[in-house]
Amino acid sequence: MSQNHHYDVVVLGGGTAGELVAAGLAQAGRDVALVENRLVGGEARYFADLPSKSLLLSARRGETWELATARRDELTAHLDDDDAGAALAEAGVTVLRGWGRIVRPGVVEVDGTEHDHTDLVLCTGSEPVIPAIDGLADVPTWTSDEALSVPDLPRRLVILGGGPVGCELAQVYASFGSHVALIESAGRLLTAEAPFAGEVLADALRRMGVDLRLGAELARVERTELALRLWLSDGGTLEADRILIAAGRRPRTAELGLAEIGITVPPGHGVPVDETCQVNVEPDAGPMPGGVWAAGDVTGVARTTHAARYQARVVISNVLGKRWEADHRAVPRVVYTMPTVYSVGISPGQAEELGIDLLTAGYDLAATARAAVEADERGRVELYADRSRGLLIGAAAVGLYAEEWMSEIALAIRAETPLSVLTDVVHAFPTYGESIESPLRELAERL
Numbered sequence: 209m210s211q212n213h214h215y216d217v218v219v220l221g222g223g224t225a226g227e228l229v230a231a232g233l234a235q236a237g238r239d240v241a242l243v244e245n246r247l248v249g250g251e252a253r254y255f256a257d258l259p260s261k262s263l264l265l266s267a268r269r270g271e272t273w274e275l276a277t278a279r280r281d282e283l284t285a286h287l288d289d290d291d292a293g294a295a296l297a298e299a300g301v302t303v304l305r306g307w308g309r310i311v312r313p314g315v316v317e318v319d320g321t322e323h324d325h326t327d328l329v330l331c332t333g334s335e336p337v338i339p340a341i342d343g344l345a346d347v348p349t350w351t352s353d354e355a356l357s358v359p360d361l362p363r364r365l366v367i368l369g370g371g372p373v374g375c376e377l378a379q380v381y382a383s384f385g386s387h388v389a390l391i392e393s394a395g396r397l398l399t400a401e402a403p404f405a406g407e408v409l410a411d412a413l414r415r416m417g418v419d420l421r422l423g424a425e426l427a428r429v430e431r432t433e434l435a436l437r438l439w440l441s442d443g444g445t446l447e448a449d450r451i452l453i454a455a456g457r458r459p460r461t462a463e464l465g466l467a468e469i470g471i472t473v474p475p476g477h478g479v480p481v482d483e484t485c486q487v488n489v490e491p492d493a494g495p496m497p498g499g500v501w502a503a504g505d506v507t508g509v510a511r512t513t514h515a516a517r518y519q520a521r522v523v524i525s526n527v528l529g530k531r532w533e534a535d536h537r538a539v540p541r542v543v544y545t546m547p548t549v550y551s552v553g554i555s556p557g558q559a560e561e562l563g564i565d566l567l568t569a570g571y572d573l574a575a576t577a578r579a580a581v582e583a584d585e586r587g588r589v590e591l592y593a594d595r596s597r598g599l600l601i602g603a604a605a606v607g608l609y610a611e612e613w614m615s616e617i618a619l620a621i622r623a624e625t626p627l628s629v630l631t632d633v634v635h636a637f638p639t640y641g642e643s644i645e646s647p648l649r650e651l652a653e654r655l
């Protein structure tokens with residue numbers, strides 16, 4: 209076993225969070241190594257956010273599949289991370305290629321070489337959950353990684369899971385001509401969000417010809433001579449050329465050697481972090497030379513790229529000794545379908561779990577002048593206030609460009625802006641943004 213250099217900081221995982229942490233700390237003068245076993249830049253750049261948004265945009269523009277995949281592959285640099293690696297080297301980061309594993313406090317091993325460090329930052333992301341279903345392991349399947357990087361357009365695609373990944377990809381593939389069926393074991397799409405959001409989206413997907421099988425589970429799969437045959441728990445059957453598994457993701461915590469430094473993570477959970485993104489390490493693990501930190505999907509806190517970027521900035525600040533406590537109350541959750549589904553803060557389901565007395569006010573986008581101008585009446589906005597505190601604590605909107613015009617609500621929740629101020633804000637005419645005025649007034653009157 210060869211012994212390498214001592215680094216001030218080793219960052220495990222070079223996706224969105226890891227890249228930002230490594231570059232930020234190197235630019236602040238720290239000696240930093242980043243360990244990456246696949247592509248520097250991670251999921252968002254090559255297999256998730258960028259390719260999916262590129263294909264959705266191409267679908268909206270009516271481009272052909274060939275043009276759309278060419279555009280996507282250009283945007284994802286044909287899965288070549290040379291430029292991303294060079295940018296990190298330019299920032300002063302040492303990029304170590306290979307799988308990183310903690311071997312004892314202060315030491316990470318990468319392909320047989322040990323690297324000492326003071327601080328350690330875990331940015332290992334998340335991985336798809338593959339459900340244990342009879343026959344599934346014996347047939348060819350995709351996860352979002354393949355669905356967003358290969359050139360194939362299956363004639364019949366069955367998607368397992370109606371969360372953000374399943375819904376975005378159902379829309380992509382249906383737009384380009386695949387016959388898409390989507391199986392969601394819950395009775396509705398986007399179960400984490402307000403029920404109306406899933407209903408509006410279900411309607412949009414059905415209109416595109418997507419066969420929604422809600423409240424059903426995939427019981428068994430078999431390969432026949434010409435296709436895949438699927439049996440559902442409700443007695444239904446489907447034929448497919450390809451199955452796409454979009455049944456959730458779990459933080460990537462296995463095979464990292466976390467136990468060597470006293471980090472215990474129950475299966476499926478994220479590494480436990482405090483508000484400074486420092487990982488809770490059990491005290492009997494032995495003396496640690498510095499802090500252990502985590503950012504991004506591996507924390508399981510807020511699984512989006514903007515949350516990963518935010519947590520990366522929090523980690524950089526705290527490693528440099530400037531205390532910054534993360535506040536996750538108003539991190540948006542966006543599904544970039546047509547129409548967009550935007551949610552922020554507390555959802556009605558979460559409010560119920562937390563015992564919050566929720567006051568809801570809503571407005572249909574069809575009543576805005578903008579809907580008439582766009583000739584698109586789909587969508588609705590709902591605002592949620594905590595009756596006991598008299599404050600806006602959550603919102604959901606389904607509608608064209610909702611990801612752009614709902615940002616002021618994120619700010620209002622984060623800043624705890626009084627409703628008296630929010631109702632005094634003037635919105636430009638004719639915009640979808642005007643749709644929040646009426647529910648804000650209603651909440652102000654009822655509180």
Ligand SMILES: Cc1cc2nc3c(=O)[nH]c(=O)nc-3n(C[C@H](O)[C@H](O)[C@H](O)COP(=O)(O)OP(=O)(O)OC[C@H]3O[C@@H](n4cnc5c(N)ncnc54)[C@H](O)[C@@H]3O)c2cc1C
Pocket residue numbers: 220221222223224225226243244245246247248249250251252255256257258260261306307308309331332333334352373460463464503504505506510511512513514515516544
């Ligand atoms: C289909 C899809 C679409 C999405 N669309 C959006 C979107 O539009 N907007 C949005 O905000 N979010 C979106 N997300 C979520 C977003 O992609 C993630 O939240 C984000 O990529 C998380 O970044 P990360 O840095 O935590 O992890 P990642 O980008 O996954 O980076 C982790 C990196 O660590 C590496 N790694 C792991 N373990 C080791 C190890 N032991 N040694 C070496 N390297 C290791 C991996 O190879 C990987 O490159 C989407 C997700 C999916 C699946």
Ligand SMILES: NC(=O)c1ccc[n+]([C@@H]2O[C@H](COP(=O)([O-])OP(=O)(O)OC[C@H]3O[C@@H](n4cnc5c(N)ncnc54)[C@H](O)[C@@H]3O)[C@@H](O)[C@H]2O)c1
Pocket residue numbers: 339368369370371372373374376391392393394398399424425426454455456457510511512513541542543544
């Ligand atoms: N635009 C975005 O920001 C964006 C887009 C895509 C994904 N993401 C992130 O990726 C994460 C993962 O997304 P996801 O959609 O894979 O997961 P998810 O957990 O949000 O949804 C998975 C869905 O699959 C269903 N399911 C699970 N097992 C099933 C089975 N055996 N049969 C049928 N249905 C089954 C679940 O009921 C659930 O509704 C999200 O939480 C999100 O943070 C973000």
